[in-house]
Amino acid sequence: MIQETARQFSQSVLAPRAAQLDREAHRALLTDNLRQLAELGFMGLTIDEQYGGTHADAVAFSLALTELGRGCASTAVTVSVTNMVAEVIQAVGSEAQKQQCLPPLCSGEWLAGSFCLSESGAGSDPASMTTRADRDGDHWVLNGCKQWITSAEYAGIFVVWAVTDPQADKGKGISCFLVPADTPGLIIGPAEDKMGQKASATNEVRFEHCRIPADALLGPIHQGYKIAVTELAGGRIGIGSMALGIALAALDTARDYVKERVQFGRPLADKQGLQWMLAERYTEMEAARLLLLQAATLKAAGRPFGCEASMAKWMATEKGNRACYDALQLMGGNGYVRDFPLERYARDIRVTSIYEGTSEIQKLIIARHLLY
Incomplete structure (x- = not known):
């Protein structure tokens, strides 16, 4: 049923709009696609129903993404990354974090979620990241720059990786954080002028003395690299x-x-x-x-x-x-x-x-x- 719904939506809505999205990077059309997909349950395919998700499995996710990819890659990649963000929150987040973040991701209140791992000098080697998160009382302070971040312009929540123990062995002192889009100090750069998937915004995301509460830590301290790999x-x-x-x-x-x-x-x-x-x-x-x-x-x-x-x-x-x-x-x-x-x-x-x-x-x- 999920595959057939995705196929019908892809054929009737995504495919007829894809050329215009590609030529104009038409943001309004893309966001309309995302809202409709959220209404159909595609923005939280593997998320539990209690958080507003569809409670399907990875097989349904794969079948759905194939059908959406047939119609519009810009839309499909946004769906894929948003589902990945929701999954990591469900997998390692606290109950309060799940209640805060998953319903707006699944419902389309937040059009997308962003996965902030890569940096200009740490793409295939994310363990070499330089973004820092320093503890300051009951807050963390983020400083650094993430690169090639999908859907940053639309995201309601960012899952951000940063070094929390610079003295640890490579990859061992990295932690993961939840940063809402409206947090002061989170700065989204202009969209990259890309070869393809043009309507899917890809941006630089900077953190300049970005203060987040201590409970923004996602998962165990210093275990962020393991979370990212998984x-x-x-x-x-x-x-x-x-x-x-x-x-x-x-x-x-x-x-x-x-x-x-x-x-x-x-x-x-x-x-x-x-x-x-x-x-x-x-x-x-x-x-x-x-x-x-x-x-x-x-x-x-x-x-x-x-x-x-x-x-x-x-x-x-x-x-x-x-x-x-x-x-x-x-x-x-x-x-x-x-x-x-x-x-x-x-x-x-x-x-x-x-x-x-x-x-x-x-x-x-x-x-x-x-x-x-």
Whole structure:
């Protein structure tokens, strides 16, 4: 039911708006998409009903993100990250923090949540972050700068990682905090001018003597790095699922095109070389789908899933990029112009092999699982 609802919404609302969102970075359209998705229960898919969530599982989350990715990547990534923020609050937050943050995230009162981990010098290596949180009586004072933060302009709450023990070994002295958007000292920079997913705001977030109460600490003190690693694994299922949706949309568009386009007196679909391109790419995306569902099933069962999530993300995003590239090639010059959506799909999918852990980082995770 969740998959079908996502499919119908994606086809009827997201897809018709996607080109305008891409060309104009149309904020009003995006926020309307998010409000409607919140009403349908997609902003807290795995969150308990007592907090306003849908109380579904990781499999439903993956299926939903694939359908939303087919329609609009800018909207889908906002849904994915907001769900990740809600999950981390539910997983390690106090009851008071859950009551404060989860209902407005799930209901759409807060349009989004933001995950503030990366810094300009600490992307693939978040343990090298320099943002500090210093205790000052019954408050913490945050100072530092986070980079490439999805949905910062729309977020009602920020989950922020900062160093709380600078003398600890690398990665051991990091803690996690909840920072509401209206907190003095939290400054959101201009949106980045990106290659794709243009309507999804990506911003620098600065903390300048940002004072938050002591009870803003999320989870145990100095355990923030462990929290981040755990939650990123779940986020990889979301991003991989979205990439699968983008790739399938591209392949479907190219498949329909080659059935109609005539060259040398015959439809392009009659050419064996082009048939093989489609056969290979669709097979790879079906393999990606199964890897994603395997990781999601393990997560839903409460079993370790980190390696499987990395395998799934690597397959879905790398092969998804290839699928979009080949789909564009199948459409020739028409694939390169904005009259058709292929060039947008190719731009939108490119970043999926970068954020939530690059493809290279996924291979390191997989290799460590195999070898150590």
